[in-house]
Structure formats: C-alpha cells, structure tokens
Amino acid sequence: MEKGTGRVRAGTVRVRDQYVMAKHGKLARESFRAAASPQLLQVLTTPGDVWVSFDLFVESTELVCRLFGEGNPGLARKIGAFGAEANMGAWRSLVYRMLSPKMMMELAGAFWSHHYDGGRLKASLDGPHGLLVRLEDFPRPHVLHCLSIAGWMERTIELGRPKRVAVKKVRCRLDGAEACEFLGEWE
Numbered sequence: 001m002e003k004g005t006g007r008v009r010a011g012t013v014r015v016r017d018q019y020v021m022a023k024h025g026k027l028a029r030e031s032f033r034a035a036a037s038p039q040l041l042q043v044l045t046t047p048g049d050v051w052v053s054f055d056l057f058v059e060s061t062e063l064v065c066r067l068f069g070e071g072n073p074g075l076a077r078k079i080g081a082f083g084a085e086a087n088m089g090a091w092r093s094l095v096y097r098m099l100s101p102k103m104m105m106e107l108a109g110a111f112w113s114h115h116y117d118g119g120r121l122k123a124s125l126d127g128p129h130g131l132l133v134r135l136e137d138f139p140r141p142h143v144l145h146c147l148s149i150a151g152w153m154e155r156t157i158e159l160g161r162p163k164r165v166a167v168k169k170v171r172c173r174l175d176g177a178e179a180c181e182f183l184g185e186w187e
Helices: 010-024 026-035 038-045 054-068 075-086 089-098 101-115 143-158
Strands: 007-009 051-053 120-125 130-136 166-171 180-185
Touching: 007 010, 007 054, 007 101, 010 026, 010 038, 010 051, 010 054, 010 075, 026 038, 026 054, 038 054, 051 054, 054 075, 054 143, 075 143, 101 120, 101 130, 101 143, 130 143, 143 166, 143 180
Parallel strands: none
Antiparallel strands: 007 051, 120 130, 130 180, 166 180
C-alpha cells in the first residue's frame, strides 16, 4: 500500500494559474495571484517542479472557483479538463488518437507518482464503451480533487477516438467508500 504525505508537484498547482490566464486573461491572473496566500504565490511564480503541500492544490482550486465560478466547486472539472490538454503538449493528438481510453488511463496510472506522492490510479474496462478508474489509497481525499480528476478523465477520453464522453464519480472515500471511483462512458 503506497502511503504519502499529501504532496503534489508544483506543476499540478500551476495548471490552475495557466487555466486562469488562458480562460480569463492577464488581468484575471493578476487578481488570482493577488488573492493567493504567500505560499501559493511563491509556487505560482517560482520555476521548478518541486513537491508542495496538497493544501496548495486545494487553495488554488478553491480560489479559481471563488473568483471565476461564483464559488461553484464544479469549475474544478473544467480545470481538470484544461489540465488534460495542458499536460500533453505537442504529443497530445498523436498519443490520444493511437491509444485506447483504457491504455491512456493505465499510462496515467503509471505516471501518477510523478504528480502525487501517494495513492494509485487503476483502470479497468466496464463493457465495450466504459471504463472504471479507481483512485486507491490517496492520502488526502478532497471534493475538488475528485472533480478535477473527473474533468481530466473526461477530456482525456474525448481527445482520443471516443465521442459523447460522460464521466461520473460512482464512489468516494469522502462518503465512506474504500476508494474514489469514476465511471467513464462513451459512444
């Protein structure tokens, strides 16, 4: 069982800053940074992909939701979807179109420890047009993280061959489940 302390890579937090800049512009990003704690501002403005507290992931996501989503935590899904594209760069179209959704999620699971210091991401098929992704042993479950993962998963699948993708959380540790589980379905 992999246990971590609840740390994430700074780049995972910086995706929120990139989202604000891409979707709302430079002035909005300045407002976002002005509202950040000194610790979050340091992560947003200092190069390098060091490990930082998961609390900064939560703070940055909450801040984006408050400033640009009228406090609606559902905006975390859009941030997660944005991250799916931002993290792949130039390889995105080639990789996503050649690999199945299951293979993409398996690769994501293999790279999980690059972004988070604890937990595991596992994928299994759920019928011919479905995929169950299970987040096991994540040290610090949080609703904004679950929403971000759901948005990331949905956009990752959409960028490949499948159409009309829908992802929903079917189990959550915050509700007493053993693991957080997300079901992705598509045509």
